[in-house]
Amino acid sequence: MKADTTLPLRNGATQLVFGDGNPDSEILFIGEGPGYWEDVKGIPFVGNAGALLNQLLAKIGFQRKDVYITNVVHYRPPENRDPSDSEIKAFQKYLDEIINIIDPKMIVTLGRFSMAKFIPGVFISSVHGKEKVVDWNEKKLTLVPMYHPAAALRSSEVKLKLTMDFERLPQILSNLSKIDDKIADIGEEEKIEKKVEQMNLI
Numbered sequence: 001m002k003a004d005t006t007l008p009l010r011n012g013a014t015q016l017v018f019g020d021g022n023p024d025s026e027i028l029f030i031g032e033g034p035g036y037w038e039d040v041k042g043i044p045f046v047g048n049a050g051a052l053l054n055q056l057l058a059k060i061g062f063q064r065k066d067v068y069i070t071n072v073v074h075y076r077p078p079e080n081r082d083p084s085d086s087e088i089k090a091f092q093k094y095l096d097e098i099i100n101i102i103d104p105k106m107i108v109t110l111g112r113f114s115m116a117k118f119i120p121g122v123f124i125s126s127v128h129g130k131e132k133v134v135d136w137n138e139k140k141l142t143l144v145p146m147y148h149p150a151a152a153l154r155s156s157e158v159k160l161k162l163t164m165d166f167e168r169l170p171q172i173l174s175n176l177s178k179i180d181d182k183i184a185d186i187g188e189e190e191k192i193e194k195k196v197e198q199m200n201l202i
Contacts, residue, residue: 001074001094008087009075014039019070019098026173027062028104029053029069030095030114032148033083039076044069049149052159053110056149056166068102070095072114083113092117096137105176106131107141108169111148118143129165131172142176144169 001007002016010016017034020043029045037047045053054064073083073091095117099107109115112124118134119127124145131144144165152159 006090007075008090009073009077009083012078013075015042017042017044017071017074017076019068020044021064021068022066023068023102025066025068025102026105027067027108027169028099028102028106029067029108029110030117031069031071031110032113033071033073034076035080035150036076044071045149048153052149052152056163059163060166060170068104070098072117088113088117099141100137105142106144106169106173108144108146110146111151115145119145128161129168142172144172 001018013034017038031044034044035047035049037050038044044050053069057063057067072088072095074094077083077087107118109118115122115124115127118136118141119132124147127145128147129144131142134141134143146165147158147162149162152162
């Protein structure tokens with residue numbers, strides 16, 4: 001990514017903000033893009049929104065080193081503006097490869113931009129905190145859309161919803177582990193069908 005001079009946003013940014021955490025994690029968090037402090041430090045979610053994310057993780061018994069965190073764009077948009085569709089598309093192949101390498105049991109999207117990568121055309125207010133199995137690159141992924149921590153800092157109502165959604169994550173992860181255990185000895189096609197079927201029952 002550092003060598004790719006075609007990537008947008010790089011000229012106005014201080015540095016690439018790639019990812020942070022455990023590459024062997026079962027949970028991958030995907031946010032929007034770097035802000036001021038992320039641009040300075042080269043690490044995602046280290047500003048006020050990152051502090052809230054750390055608090056929410058601690059509340060459910062996790063630390064940052066237990067999960068992996070990245071964004072849909074990896075250079076800071078000027079003045080923290082929203083990333084454009086073309087900018088998100090330019091970074092897509094790299095984010096896709098990050099997902100392939102991490103190979104998480106669950107992806108948590110933080111905000112509407114990362115959510116739209118997997119389930120476009122829906123409102124986050126209607127789907128937040130609800131796990132969903134999605135088709136992605138010939139794979140079945142378990143997705144949990146959530147509000148962005150920055151939005152929670154602006155609204156006590158959103159913060160309450162985000163906190164409640166986070167509190168569900170350990171149980172969702174436990175359910176996924178149980179499903180994997182049950183289908184460990186089944187053929188590959190049957191595994192996929194069974195996982196989707198059981199997730200729909202949860």
